[in-house]
């Protein structure tokens with residue numbers, strides 16, 4: 196094994212030459228490059244030296260940056276969902292079941308997926324743009340000659356931070372959504388917060404919460420690794436940086452849905468057999 | 469100081485990107501304490517050459533010996549030790565724009581010499597900023613500096629490890645003639661003050677005339693000609709002449 200990380204601007208060039216007939220090849224190449232990038236992540240993550248302080252800093256930045264946006268959307272989501280659901284529930288005379296339904300919808304699906312998508316928009320793009328501009332202005336090369344493994348310092352820390360912070364944000368966003376839902380219920384009815392929570396808790400099983408939380412780690416990882424991959428192999432020029440940021444969001448969002456699909460299948464399998 | 473001792477020896481260096489052959493059996497020797505200029509037109513592979521020397525690009529063939537060690541064969545740790553002794557001034561400066569000037573300067577120090585005391589770090593930061601004449605910028609962000617100032621800070625960041633060799637990638641490109649002149653002066657001062665060997669890569673003739681003791685012409689990926697400025701200027705070879713007309 197010689198030098199582990201030659202600046203490596205070779206991969207990731209595939210999409211640029213995309214014409215009709217080579218579109219599938221470009222896509223496959225891209226997936227191959229991403230897989231290799233991910234494999235490298237797992238090789239480097241366990242190997243010293245560990246960049247603890249940069250990791251802590253990234254956790255703060257990544258978590259804190261998305262807090263307000265996630266909170267706001269979660270609140271509106273809970274409120275709107277409840278108000279939309281109400282007419283149907285009233286028609287069948289089961290409006291008392293609103294807290295139960297909303298909580299299951301939010302905890303199992305809507306909370307994780309919507310939060311992850313917002314996270315991809317906010318964090319995936321900012322990681323893609325940050326690393327992309329560092330690549331273009333040779334800051335990544337400068338790090339490498341300064342005795343730092345840029346893959347560890349930039350990619351490993353950001354990916355780990357995203358993996359860890361998304362579940363935290365989802366738990367928060369679920370709670371805020373449910374609070375929004377409680378307000379939604381109270382527009383028409385009177386239901387104390389205590390009673391609302393009692394109904395929510397009663398209806399939620401571990402089966403709802405645990406798999407939902409586990410898939411969030413994968414969503415977070417996808418956002419982090421895709422953002423880093425796109426930025427790390429960004430093409431020269433400011434246009435390259437913009438494209439990195441943009442395609443990071445698109446690719447991460449697609450991955451979130453694919454992972455979601457896999458998660459539901461695996462959960463069914465594991466839980467019932 | 470033994471000026472006949474080579475610090476960098478490049479033999480038969482080849483590098484191609486796909487079908488684009490950039491370096492084709494290129495040879496170069498840099499002796500201790502000398503100022504060597506590599507002159508070549510834009511796109512001739514000057515930056516590729518310098519990136520091969522520092523191990524940022526992997527050559528397709530040939531040897532690059534820095535202090536007697538062949539760079540393409542080194543392991544990561546060994547390469548790091550070489551890199552601590554070889555400063556690299558990037559064409560685009562490559563200052564970390566999320567960090568202040570102080571943090572930029574501290575970064576290579578903290579990374580290469582892990583157990584340096586804060587007091588010593590502060591002294592070194594102050595010293596290199598004095599050397600480049602910008603002590604007042606210590607708490608500024610790179611975005612607040614002018615192009616010439618950024619070049620100086622980038623040079624300070626290279627100097628802070630007291631390298632034995634400095635590789636300059638087009639230090640005057642993109643600067644106005646007066647600022648360019650100041651940078652040339654600075655390079656000469658640094659050379660005397662820090663006793664470094666320098667490899668300067670450029671297409672700026674003024675820099676060649678003032679800073680180069682020996683000149684190598686990089687044409688068609690080869691070491692096409694070498695000699696002093698006057699020898700080159702009076703050369704009859706059309707490809708060499710093209711630079712001086």
Ligand SMILES: Nc1ncnc2c1ncn2[C@@H]1O[C@H](COP(=O)(O)OP(=O)(O)OP(=O)(O)O)[C@@H](O)[C@H]1O
Pocket residue numbers: 204205485488490508509510511512513514515516517559638671
């Ligand atoms: N990472 C890369 N991938 C593909 N081709 C590259 C890469 N880096 C450089 N090249 C090619 O190598 C050739 C030489 O580039 P290089 O940057 O060394 O030129 P240069 O002599 O430094 O020019 P300038 O004076 O403009 O900086 C160019 O044709 C360029 O397209």
Ligand SMILES: [Mg+2]
Pocket residue numbers: 514515516559637638
């Ligand atoms: Mg160049």
